[in-house]
Amino acid sequence: MxxxxxxxxxxxxxxxxxxxxxxxxxxxxxxxxxxxxxxxxxxxxxxxxxxxxxxxxxxxxxxxxxxxxxxxxxxxxxxxxxxxxxxxxxxxxxxxxxxxxxxxxxxxxxxxxxxxxxxxxxxxxxxxxxxxxxxxxxxxxxxxxxxxxxxxxxxxxxxxxxxxxxxxxxxxxxxxxxxxxxxxxxxxxxxxxxxxxxxxxxxxxxxxxxxxxxxxxxxxxxxxxxxxxxxxxxxxxxxxxxxxxxxxxxxxxxxxxxxxxxxxxxxxxxxxxxxxxxxxxxxxxxxxxxxxxxxxxxxxxxxxxxxxxxxMKPEITDPLNPKKPEIQKGYLEFKEVTFSYPGAENPAIKDISFSTAPGEVTAIIGGTGSGKSTLIYLIPRFYDVDHGSVSIGGIDVREMAQEDLRSRIGFVSQKAVLFTGSIMENIQYGKENATEEEVKHAAEVAQASEFISSMEKGLYSEIAQGGVNVSGGQKQRLSIARALIRKPEIYVFDDSFSALDFKTDARLRTALKRETADAAVIMVAQRVSSIMDADRIIVLDQGEIVDIGTHKELLKNCDIYREIVASQLSQEELA
Structure with a gap:
């Protein structure tokens, strides 16, 4: 005392x-x-x-x-x-x-x-x-x-x-x-x-x-x-x-x-x-x-x-002389990354290596417990890698200031989290000084404009504690709008479309493609239809990369991917 x-x-x-x-x-x-x-x-x-x-x-x-x-x-x-x-x-x-x-x-x-x-x-x-x-x-x-x-x-x-x-x-x-x-x-x-x-x-x-x-x-x-x-x-x-x-x-x-x-x-x-x-x-x-x-x-x-x-000393701290990516902005690379949760017998992910550049969409798919979410948690340094490196613009994320690193990332978590306050304030959470026009544009791209306009006060409608007065799909769209308004170098979507119907999903992906044309996009998904157009798809199994390729390439060469696709799409859709 x-x-x-x-x-x-x-x-x-x-x-x-x-x-x-x-x-x-x-x-x-x-x-x-x-x-x-x-x-x-x-x-x-x-x-x-x-x-x-x-x-x-x-x-x-x-x-x-x-x-x-x-x-x-x-x-x-x-x-x-x-x-x-x-x-x-x-x-x-x-x-x-x-x-x-x-x-x-x-x-x-x-x-x-x-x-x-x-x-x-x-x-x-x-x-x-x-x-x-x-x-x-x-x-x-x-x-x-x-x-x-x-x-x-x-x-x-x-x-x-x-x-x-x-x-x-x-x-x-x-x-x-x-x-x-x-x-x-x-x-x-x-x-x-x-x-x-x-x-x-x-x-x-x-x-x-x-x-x-x-x-x-x-x-x-x-x-x-x-x-x-x-x-x-x-x-x-x-x-x-x-x-x-x-x-x-x-x-x-x-x-x-x-x-x-x-x-x-x-x-x-x-x-x-x-x-x-x-x-x-x-x-x-x-x-x-x-x-x-x-x-x-x-x-x-x-x-x-x-x-x-x-x-209790923070496990993740800023370096004494933080670096900033001056070139290759938005270029993300995993190099032989291995990570284990404290007390775990086996690594959650092991020897992960891939890279993605601005304008590219990289999708990650795999079974439950394959390490999809763990992998993307390493990008904003929610955890630090045990071995290997995660770098943005050629700079290891551990050599960057956390505030600078996270300002370059638009992160949408698997569980959509909203805060008490208006819809406007929730979207502005991504960019504090955003104008009303910017908020409206982000909501429109996220396919949230329709349900927002149907609410009595529009953008100024109140969100209850925990977002209990909006549906799961509406929560996800507001979370996506919150990430979009930042206009970051890298977008990370952790199974962020799971609560959307197929029609809204398709419209959202089309709008996102235009909005994120100059940024790298990392997308974790369970739904194959959401990632078929990705530039590369990474198939994970038990924390390791089984294969990397396009949808068509993986259908030919990857048994695990074919099993996932066959469980979701009909023969006509596969053809």
Whole structure:
């Protein structure tokens, strides 16, 4: 947690101000019992009304000043904690954005959400407590002891008995409750995971009639978290009555033995009353410290989880001196490329070599698990190759800045992803400063104009979260429009026409041919009819290239391609 608190340097002035105000508040709190003792001893017992008024006004001023500085310190500490939390969330989000897909999947979406929200909230809560209590609790405790001893040394024996009992009890509870608080964070992760899967997979759950099973799974995770939280809070709840009992017994003891000393003439009534308040200050200081030390381990567990995110070094980084392709723009080459997913026994793709130039269409086809998507993920450096090289314009992609590399690519993923906002904003995601005319042109080429114009607000119609208010084919066309508006050097389509009907598919391919005439096109497809006109077709099987050629060449020479074609086209279409 100390590592995270290094970022508090930006709030140094505010922290110093909080400490000063808390110090002044503690001074005021410690001074009030002494003033009260003076009023009782020198005013009430002596019948001096004037003295009572004079000291009473001072008490009011001290109490009012203490209240004002308390409000200011609370405001400043809350502001510092919220600002620190905001900066930390930004830092985590920025770091996660730099992760490779493998690193992202290793931590998990649900856990990252918990770390960005709940874990940071825990640290914010403890930070507020520390800013308020780091000065206040020690000062109240030490100052209270000094003032109590100055009032009457004899009565301090009661504190010498009560305080160790209080410390031992608090330490015992803390030892049992701290592991439970650590476990709660992991159980929140699990609950978030189940919730997210249920919400994102609601269609599948309903389609397979597994609503009751998912409710049961959620109830189990929820109950597990609830039981752990109840167990921890029961201990915390039980702690307060016991502490109050110890404090009340201490109060009774002070009054009992104090009254004896008053009767003997060794103690004044006002001093006993002040001693009683100082004893309460000391015990409250211990209580504040105990609460802080109980909360710190929970925040520490959260800090460890946050540091895991911040310390995890991105696997894919920019080179120190990035290069830019000056010639052969849009020329893409794979040279003996091999790539394995972490922990996999066999490479996902092996010894892949081919090249494509601007104006050419290269199609990739193969069975499920043949490595088609993996291959194209290497182009924008979603992953880095194990052996060989992927180059654009003669420059290895690992020698290029990621931003520059990806600005040259128009990527359409297998799963069409849309964001909340208007259709216009979703298409402009590919080019932020695109004009409305450019957006309309991209939509027209992507065959999306027809359904966009039928919507009430046209381009300004809202897309719901996850794009649930448009069909799969409409999502794909909007994703294609988003890539087209960039006018990149290389277009990558990862099975991006699967949800389109044959008529729309044919129109789209015709329009794309004109639009992408000056760019290289890489197209992954399951549908043979989408790639028959490609300049070259790469047939993959178990991660290796079986053959490369045109549609006609492969029909003659490649058995696997013939099998794929025969499974999709009739004899008349083949002829």
């Amino acid at each position: 100390i590592k995270l608190f290094k970022d508090l340097k930006a709030f140094t002035a505010g922290i110093i101000a909080v400490f000063i105000f808390v110090f002044l508040q503690s001074i005021a709190d410690l001074y009030l019992p002494t003033l009260m003792a003076d009023i009782v001893n020198n005013g009430m017992l002596q019948g001096d009304i004037g003295y009572i008024w004079r000291v009473g006004v001072v008490m009011l001023a001290v109490a009012g000043g203490g209240a004002i500085v308390s409000i200011i310190s609370s405001f400043l500490s809350s502001r510092i904690a919220m600002g620190f939390g905001k900066n930390l969330r930004n830092k985590i989000f920025s770091r996660v954005e730099s992760y490779s897909l493998h690193t992202f999947e290793e931590i998990g979406t649900a856990s990252l959400i918990t770390r960005t929200t709940n874990d940071i909230t825990q640290i914010q809560t403890v930070l507020v407590m520390m800013l308020r209590m780091m000065v206040s609790a020690p000062m109240m405790g030490i100052g209270g002891i000094i003032m109590a001893v100055s009032m009457n040394r004899g009565l301090t024996i009661i504190l010498a008995v009560a305080l160790p009992i209080l410390v031992i009890f608090i330490a015992t509870v803390a030892r049992k409750v701290i592991p439970l608080f650590k476990a709660i964070q992991k159980k929140i992760d699990k609950l978030n995971l189940v919730s997210r899967e249920n919400l994102t997979g609601i269609r599948v759950i309903r389609a397979f009639n597994r609503i009751d099973d998912e409710k049961k799974r959620f109830d189990e995770a929820n109950l597990d978290l609830t039981n752990t939280a109840i167990k921890a809070n029961k201990m915390m709840a039980a702690m307060m009555p016991v502490i109050m009992l110890i404090m009340n017994l201490t109060t009774v003891a002070i009054i009992w033995f104090g009254s004896i000393r008053i009767d003997l003439g060794d103690l004044q009534i006002g001093d006993m009353m002040a001693f009683l308040q100082y004893a309460m200050h000391i015990m409250m200081a211990l209580l504040m410290l105990s609460m802080m030390f109980v909360m710190i381990p929970r925040a520490q567990a959260s800090a460890v989880r946050i540091n895991e995110v911040l310390d």
